[in-house]
Amino acid sequence: MFDIVAGVLILTGLALVATVWRLHRLYPEVRWDWSRIDLSELSFPDGFLWGAATAAHQVEGGNTNNNWSRWELSTDESGKPRIHNGQRSGSACEHYTRYPKDIERLRDELGLGSYRFSLEWSRIEPEEGHFDLDAIQHYGDVIDELIASGVTPMVTLHHFTHPLWFEDKGSFEKEENLDYFVRFSERMFSEYGDRVKLWCTHNEPGPFATMGWGMGVFPPGVRSPKRLGLVLTNLMRSHCRVYAAIKAMPGGDKAQVGLVKNIFQFDPWRRWNPTHWALTRSLEETYNSSILRLFRGEPFTIRVPGLMNVREDIPGAELDFIGLNYYSHLLLSPLMPTSPPFKVLARPGDVVTDFPYCSYPEGFYRALMSVGELDKPIYVTENGIPDARDDRRAEFIQKYMYAMSRAISDGCDVRGYYYWSLLDNFEWAEGYDMRFGLFAVDFETQKRTLRDGAKAYVDIVRGHRNG
Ligand code: BGC
Secondary structure: OHHHHHHHHHHHHHHHHHHHHHHHHHOOOOOOOHHHHHOOOOOOOOOOEEEEEEHHHHHOOOOOOHHHHHHHEOOOOOEEEEOOOOOOOOOOOOHHHHHHHHHHHHHHOOOEEEEEOOOOHHHOOOOOEOOOOOHHHHHHHHHHHHOOOOOOEEEEEEOOOOEEEHHHHOHHOOOHHHHHHHHHHHHHHHHHHHHHEEEEEEEEHHHHHHHHHOOOOOOOOOHHHHHHHHHHHHHHHHHHHHHHHHHHHOHHHHHHEEEEEEEEEEEEEOOOOOOHHHHHHHHHHHHHHHHHHHOOOOOOOOOOOOEEEEEEEEOOOOOOEEEEEEEEEEEEEEOOOOOOOOOOOOOOOOOOOOOOOOHHHHHHHHHHHHHHHOOOEEEEEEEOOOOOOOOOHHHHHHHHHHHHHHHHOOOOOOOEEEEEEOOOOOOHHHHHOOOOOOEEEOOOEEEEEOOOOOOHHHHHHHHHOOO
């Protein structure tokens, strides 16, 4: 009897060790030996678009009628301001009025040929059903200025902000509200579709929903996995409906309409630890695989035992390109805090950015290869580093460019790249402390200064402008 028990125990132990060993070996947390890499070995296709990106609320200034402007004035349950150090977006970079000079900088000082920006819905439709002609004219002027400067516009319809009236109706938590966003998108396409060919529907459905309805650090400040699942599903429905609506409009067949997907990989801190694995898998599933699977023709499914169980057939899951926002990965252990302040887990030699994550160019390569499986053109709609000291930016740019070039050589159809961001700006819950800009902005004087680190980007663009 004793022998049988001992035998079973030994076999179970061996099976466990074998499984853990297999997990450890199979896990694709790619690491390259940078000492053997020549960072100047870069190649990009002809016609590659080199650009920089911003989002309306983060740079325009004077936005007082959207979900964020209200959020910035509010406090949490303990009376603490929602934004780091009680900051507010305020006049931001005054880009709403200073855009002509900023476009000139983008073209002349950076040598870029494309600009990604977003339309501020709360300016354009400040009250339900009332479209403001001055605001419509304004974005038309921005587009005309870009085109006259030889800069290709890429427009985002929803980049985290929407009008208060839409927020008060429950925004993307209610499926019936999607009609409003579709109507807005149709109007925008009818205004600008003759001049703008690259359209992004939603910016980063995953982070937008998670921060707002999962972690409660973005408006509306909810912490409910169930409601988060609902919002994510509606955002996917919203993308599909806007895509179909634009395609059905005159000129829609010539427009390229995509979704901006953020990939922040989740990797186990200890690959031999099954609990680290389990956590990693459920987050990967929620944020990355579920959305990508939808565009491979599968139902939208998220299963996180005990927390979320979504399975929806969403018709019309189409896109003409996938926009990839890539910053880094997160090493996970179940003991990490689930709300800020987060502590960064880093491997030896990792360069930590000003946000609690490290620079991880290999992850950019991984992300490109994984969205590449959709077999659609890819635009890197955001990539950049928060680096107030500007002592890591140049290396970040060189290594991430190398990773992108390597993914292209390995078969990824990448058509363009937008650095985040053109200017230092209002970094949502972090306020103004995170400095992502190619141009540093002095928020007292509004002076813009090209950062030294940004010159690495300028050099690469200069050397590879025609592919
Ligand atoms: C967002 C930007 C943000 C950037 C840097 C992205 O998730 O689209 O609005 O500023 O990351 O954190």
